[in-house]
Amino acid sequence: MSDRFETHEHDVLIIGAGGAGLRAAIEALAHGAKVGVVCKSLLGKAHTVMAEGGIAAAMANVDSADGWIPHFRDTMRGGKMLNNWRMAQLHAQESIDRVKELEQWGALFDRTSDGNILQRAFGGHTFKRLCHVGDRTGLEMIRTLQDRGVEMGVDVYMECTITKLLKDGDRIAGAFGYWREQGRFVQFKAKSVIICTGGIGKSWKITSNSWECTGDGMALAYDAGAELLDMEFVQFHPTGMVWPPGVQGILVTEAVRGEGGLLTNKLGERFMQKYDPKKMELSTRDVVARSIYTEVKEGRGSEHGGAFLDISHKPAEYVKQKLPSMYHQFKELADVDITKQPMEVGPTCHYMMGGIRVEAETAQTTVPGLFAAGEAAAGLHGANRLGGNSLSDLVVFGRRAGLAAAEHAKKVSAPNIDASEIERAEREMLAPFDQSAGESPYAVHRDLQDMMQSLVGIFRVEDDLKTALAELDKLKERATKVRVEGSRMFNPGWHLARDLQCMLTVSEAVTRSALARKESRGAHSRIDYPGLDEQWGKQNNITKREGETMMLKQVARPPLPDDLKKILDE
Amino acid sequence: MSEAVMQVFRGNREGGSPVEFRVPITPGMVVLDALHHIQGHQAPDLAVRWNCKAGKCGSCSAEVNGRPRLTCKTRMDALPTDQPITVNPMKTFPVIKDLVTDVSWNYEVNKKIPAFKPKAGTDWKMYQEDIDRVQEFRKCIECFLCQDVCHVLRDHDKKEFAGPRFMVRTAALEMHPLDSADRIPLVKKELGIGYCNITKCCTEVCPEEIHITDNAIIPLKERVVDEFYDPIAKLVRKITGAK
Structure with missing residues (x-):
């Protein structure tokens, strides 16, 4: 093992400190493992903090008829049956206890009049199911998990980026990365590694995602030989801000619609009547996003190319109490008082349903010792995620991953790190400093975002996707030649040069999978194949690395057991 | 343009x-x-x-x-x-x-504050009016602007004072209706609440509009006074079990 670098050893190394990573850490610590958490930002700033509307769990505090069965059914139907049924079942069953546990660790959810956790309506959920804290549920969750983890004594490596997973033969051996602050390299030796790195939104121009969402974990796992699943399913949230330009894409929580917000076009029509007359504004996100997109495209959009979302018919005090951050966000950033005026909203790239393929019970990937949970993992949400099912995903499968990773670490011996792998990782990181004539990584990133936005967006078509693949080849070539200015000390240009590699990998996986799936299902809409296809409904897309080539294959979706099939037929 | x-x-x-x-x-x-x-x-x-x-x-x-x-x-x-x-x-x-x-000092201070400790045998019933105040504190996004503006930390570099952010966190725990720990001695000694002379600069810069001074620091100062300087109030609390 190379001794040139600072080295840390852990039983379980967790990459990412959002909800899934912190919940995994808590569970692994509880099972006696020595745990390290690495995160690109400061602790408590992960993307979970931006989750607004709530966490879905069939507590039945407001609607007594709710239970895990309706939650399971809603999740599967929302995902257009492409979900991993076992994950959907575990999620619906276990999310209730995971919410109670958060409360026992100090989280303070909004209350019902009889002193229980209040639940609100959300798109695709049959019952009022989302436990929430106004519109800042993610903040409450991350702070609660952060406090719990700190109390348990977790080691956190803040502002540290992992650039490579290390292997010992077939099994995982640790990870290599750099400290963002000083630019020094660091290596981690670990028996188990859990990837909790979140999403990929930064490959698109209009996105609700932060700079961190560059698909690192998926690209790291792919490079290490793990399989990616159903990468074509990218969720465009129907309601992002559209004006002014600087705020384009910032999320407008679905809770606005959950609390009674109405969508209209410039003619004043409640256009959801045309697209989903039964569920209207509370239809699933894929449907609402396509509806807004269509209204705008057909000339019925708002002044700045969106739809109107109006909550001003509710009492002003109620709006401020239930949607405080939306009130402030629009007032301060867009000069709009949402208690009096409608908001202008349009689709924004928000969430990745696809990701690392995992085993349902243990969150184990196809690489021994490598686990994944949260947005970085795939399976639970199928072709479309319901709002509120992400926060619950984080704690249900974060816990399961932490448990399985700790158990795995107990069974295996200490791995060996291959010095040549470290040297290669180091060389790759330093290469941009040797370029004298290359372009700025920011320029390549802008072009990637523009290209993915226009060619691999909400509506897709074969010609566009093929053009996108050709464009990706050019962008990859340009990315190998980017030039970095300045030193290694806290250098965002250098950081982006590395993140760009991950974004290109996941963008290619998304595009290849989207090209392969010749049907429209959930968030994946093909103009040239507008309907559901029976055969495609029975199979998942798998992306895997073979040498230097990205290979795609289809595997049969695991068959539903009879008892669950009966639930779905009801 | x-x-x-x-x-x-x-x-x-x-x-x-x-x-x-x-x-x-x-x-x-x-x-x-x-x-x-x-x-x-x-x-x-x-x-x-x-x-x-x-x-x-x-x-x-x-x-x-x-x-x-x-x-x-x-x-x-x-x-x-x-x-x-x-x-x-x-x-x-x-x-x-x-x-x-380098904001790492804040993370070190945070570790000194004992976490939420629920009352034994609670049924977890809580009412909105009893948690409104705590939810105000829990809006904190840890931007550390209050720490930045606080003259005790900024001009005098008195790191014996934990700063407004951690007064807010402690207040949130102390006022949680189901919490059973006592952090008032900590507030007085290790967190150094006496250094704050309530100029309210922290409240003015808080992007979450938390009433840091009025709702968190002053009530904590009152509890310190009660616990350390008012033996009768302390006795009453012991008998009634109130915090």
């Missing part, structure tokens, strides 16, 4: 100076957009912390025209355009590079 002149601090622990950049202004632009424009077109190695760009994560704190602010919520059109816009790192914390400061 009009242009803004930005004077952005560039430097590190050893020192530094303002560097001038010209940035085109677009409608609704915020200071963080301008910093991103500088990174994207002029200085790719300009160090800036940010995450959500929506006022929810508290990463992008800096001092704009001398005032501690979230750069993602500071509109360019709210600043005077006849003079350069200055952007400096938070003064209270050591500079790492450019606008990025």
Whole structure:
């Protein structure tokens, strides 16, 4: 093992400190493992903090008829049956206890009049199911998990980026990365590694995602030989801000619609009547996003190319109490008082349903010792995620991953790190400093975002996707030649040069999978194949690395057991 | 398209100076957009912390025209355009590079505060009116602007004082209806609440509009007084079991 670098050893190394990573850490610590958490930002700033509307769990505090069965059914139907049924079942069953546990660790959810956790309506959920804290549920969750983890004594490596997973033969051996602050390299030796790195939104121009969402974990796992699943399913949230330009894409929580917000076009029509007359504004996100997109495209959009979302018919005090951050966000950033005026909203790239393929019970990937949970993992949400099912995903499968990773670490011996792998990782990181004539990584990133936005967006078509693949080849070539200015000390240009590699990998996986799936299902809409296809409904897309080539294959979706099939037929 | 002149601090622990950049202004632009424009077109190695760009994560704190602010919520059109816009790192914390400061001290202070400890045998019933105040405190996004502006930390470098942020966190725990721990001795000694002389600067800069001084610090000061200087009140609390 190379001794040139600072080295840390852990039983379980967790990459990412959002909800899934912190919940995994808590569970692994509880099972006696020595745990390290690495995160690109400061602790408590992960993307979970931006989750607004709530966490879905069939507590039945407001609607007594709710239970895990309706939650399971809603999740599967929302995902257009492409979900991993076992994950959907575990999620619906276990999310209730995971919410109670958060409360026992100090989280303070909004209350019902009889002193229980209040639940609100959300798109695709049959019952009022989302436990929430106004519109800042993610903040409450991350702070609660952060406090719990700190109390348990977790080691956190803040502002540290992992650039490579290390292997010992077939099994995982640790990870290599750099400290963002000083630019020094660091290596981690670990028996188990859990990837909790979140999403990929930064490959698109209009996105609700932060700079961190560059698909690192998926690209790291792919490079290490793990399989990616159903990468074509990218969720465009129907309601992002559209004006002014600087705020384009910032999320407008679905809770606005959950609390009674109405969508209209410039003619004043409640256009959801045309697209989903039964569920209207509370239809699933894929449907609402396509509806807004269509209204705008057909000339019925708002002044700045969106739809109107109006909550001003509710009492002003109620709006401020239930949607405080939306009130402030629009007032301060867009000069709009949402208690009096409608908001202008349009689709924004928000969430990745696809990701690392995992085993349902243990969150184990196809690489021994490598686990994944949260947005970085795939399976639970199928072709479309319901709002509120992400926060619950984080704690249900974060816990399961932490448990399985700790158990795995107990069974295996200490791995060996291959010095040549470290040297290669180091060389790759330093290469941009040797370029004298290359372009700025920011320029390549802008072009990637523009290209993915226009060619691999909400509506897709074969010609566009093929053009996108050709464009990706050019962008990859340009990315190998980017030039970095300045030193290694806290250098965002250098950081982006590395993140760009991950974004290109996941963008290619998304595009290849989207090209392969010749049907429209959930968030994946093909103009040239507008309907559901029976055969495609029975199979998942798998992306895997073979040498230097990205290979795609289809595997049969695991068959539903009879008892669950009966639930779905009801 | 009009242009803004930005004077952005560039430097590190050893020192530094303002560097001038010209940035085109677009409608609704915020200071963080301008910093991103500088990174994207002029200085790719300009160090800036940010995450959500929506006022929810508290990463992008800096001092704009001398005032501690979230750069993602500071509109360019709210600043005077006849003079350069200055952007400096938070003064209270050591500079790492450019606008990025070393805020690790805050994470160390935080570890001193005992976590939530639920009352034994609780049925977890809580009513909205009993948690409204605590929910106000839990809006804190840890931007550390209150720590930055606090003159005890900023001008006197009295790190014996934990600062407004940790008064807020402690108040949230102390006022949680089901908490059973007693952090008042900690508040008095290790967190040094006596250093605060309630000038309310922290409240003024809080982007979450938490009433830090009135709702968190003053009630904690009162509890310290009750516990340490009022034996009768202490006796009453012991008998009634109230906190």
